[in-house]
Amino acid sequence: MYVPAPHRAQGDPCGAGDCFAATAAGALADGALPEEAVQLAVAEAAGFVTAGGAGNPALWELPGGPGPHPTEPRRPADAHALAEAVRARGGTVVATGGCFDLLHAGHVGLLQNARRIGDCLIVCVNSDASVGRLKGPGRPINPVADRIRVLSGLGCVDAVAVFDEDTPEPLLRQLRPDVWVKGGDYSADALPETAVLRDWGGRALVLPYLDGRSTTELARRAALGPHTSPLHPHR
Ligand SMILES: Nc1ncnc2c1ncn2[C@@H]1O[C@H](COP(=O)(O)OP(=O)(O)OP(=O)(O)O)[C@@H](O)[C@H]1O
Numbered sequence: 120m121y122v123p124a125p126h127r128a129q130g131d132p133c134g135a136g137d138c139f140a141a142t143a144a145g146a147l148a149d150g151a152l153p154e155e156a157v158q159l160a161v162a163e164a165a166g167f168v169t170a171g172g173a174g175n176p177a178l179w180e181l182p183g184g185p186g187p188h189p190t191e192p193r194r195p196a197d198a199h200a201l202a203e204a205v206r207a208r209g210g211t212v213v214a215t216g217g218c219f220d221l222l223h224a225g226h227v228g229l230l231q232n233a234r235r236i237g238d239c240l241i242v243c244v245n246s247d248a249s250v251g252r253l254k255g256p257g258r259p260i261n262p263v264a265d266r267i268r269v270l271s272g273l274g275c276v277d278a279v280a281v282f283d284e285d286t287p288e289p290l291l292r293q294l295r296p297d298v299w300v301k302g303g304d305y306s307a308d309a310l311p312e313t314a315v316l317r318d319w320g321g322r323a324l325v326l327p328y329l330d331g332r333s334t335t336e337l338a339r340r341a342a343l344g345p346h347t348s349p350l351h352p353h354r
């Protein structure tokens with residue numbers, strides 16, 4: 120399988136192989152297909168070389184300098200700073216958006232697949248007021264602080280940003296992601312975000328939809344309590 124580098128990387132190639140190997144191994148460990156892992160590793164190594172390779176300590180030095188570091192919990196990055204940093208090293212910024220009220224297997228599959236597309240995944244989450252206007256009375260079930268915490272706990276999510284408007288366009292104009300992702304319950308051509316991304320050459324994608332999973336359905340089943348029928352997990 121031949122995977123061309125996304126761009127001709129000018130810089131110190133020292134460390135590019137290690138960057139490739141580490142990225143590919145991590146992607147495979149996250150469940151990526153071999154071809155996905157190789158594509159991701161090629162893009163990451165090209166970005167590493169462009170950003171100065173092993174000669175640029177900022178790419179490999181731990182915050183606070185060399186030496187043993189406590190395994191402190193990963194703090195969610197600031198979405199705007201993350202997008203800037205990834206773009207500066209030639210990486211691909213992927214973003215998605217939604218309410219993510221009661222997180223379910225469909226959400227997690229979408230987020231994991233979205234992360235594999237680029238070099239970071241930023242989740243744009245509707246504020247509580249925005250969810251209430253969109254989803255109706257009694258929503259959100261989970262306040263935004265909890266929705267942020269749950270999303271930030273997923274290894275595939277690098278940062279979360281909240282927006283209060285009815286649609287994420289103003290936030291997208293600030294983040295300028297290369298790729299905008301939604302689930303298969305949407306059509307990319309019909310998304311209002313598609314036109315916004317086109318302003319800077321970005322593109323919108325829809326990814327596979329896991330049938331039978333939705334927050335609404337989860338809430339309905341939870342309300343039925345023990346009388347609810349079992350979900351058919353194979354679907
Ligand atoms: N079953 C699913 N499989 C894949 N993606 C999904 C699934 N359900 C929702 N998504 C995607 O997750 C994102 C957040 O959607 P949302 O929070 O509205 O989920 P939902 O479960 O449909 O919620 P609700 O039932 O409240 O409408 C959207 O991009 C949506 O396309």
Ligand SMILES: O=P(O)(O)O[C@@H]1O[C@H]([C@H](O)CO)[C@@H](O)[C@H](O)[C@@H]1O
Nearest residue numbers: 216217218219245285286287310311
């Ligand atoms: O969780 P949902 O219902 O997928 O989130 C909504 O998605 C809309 C979509 O991106 C089309 O614009 C968005 O406009 C809305 O603000 C919610 O995020």
